[in-house]
Amino acid sequence: MPSTEQTETRTASCQCGTVTLELTGKPIMAATCYCQSCRTAGHVFEALPGAPAVVGADGGTPYVLVRKDRLRWLSGSEQLDEHRLTPESPTRRFVARCCNSPIALEFTKGHWLSVYSARIPEGERPPTEMRTIVGDRPAGVELPDDIPNYKSPSGKFMWRLLTAWAAMGFRAPPIEATKGYAR
Template structure:
């Protein structure tokens, strides 16, 4: 695939009722090991029929995309919102039809982190880096096939910054959910 706006990917819940389209080159493909992603993943896995999003190593793979390059194609009315705390600036969109997490939004940011497992394998780019690996579970040793960063790296932050500059320093709102889940 090229890095043009012609590049398109979809993400959907397992039952296919909720579908998200992403256009253009992603900001980055990364796997996050932070405590919040692990806690949310465990909460999702406790829901009936929910697919796993956290790997055995404690990491959650994401594809970060610009908010101005996403569109809910179907099922946005079926989305619920999950926050670890009521005042958290991070919310996760969950397809209530099959309890599948679709994406994570830092509401003050300009990107949406789409759960890689919701993207078909043929469209899913491999992770380029692992981030916040200092929070990984005790005893987990990570391979050195891609960079492992204890905190968000300069490369990660640079990618976010250059995307924000390209967006004219805007952070569009993502309005897709009907309910609030805890």
């Protein structure tokens, strides 16, 4: 019988429902990032016509990190545009052009995809476990101590990424969103 970790499934979608993504298995983690590049990209996306909010009032961008080998584009991947802050950036973000919804962020050299938490229905969304790169948060923002607040990627953050990578056999499958991606 398959374990709960292998059978746990959630979906992510753009706000109009055209683009959908299936996430299978337990996420690597749920975190909120405060780095400058997440805030910059988030504000660019929020300025698009009809786009949903991306950056929280405290300057954080919530994500659910998932293994690349546990995701599948179900529909609408041809509606995705790739955005990079600079042409040489190893980080690309996928935005659904049908409704200007940011869907996910990929560190192209990595083995995980960071799905914008708001793209996962509230009942399926795991709670945020930590805040990371809080040293970059906007001036004057005070964060509660309800979960750990790390100034940089913590040992716990890095350990979770490493153990997920080991479980994947140290592979980093490519994400070709516009062509779909099958497990």
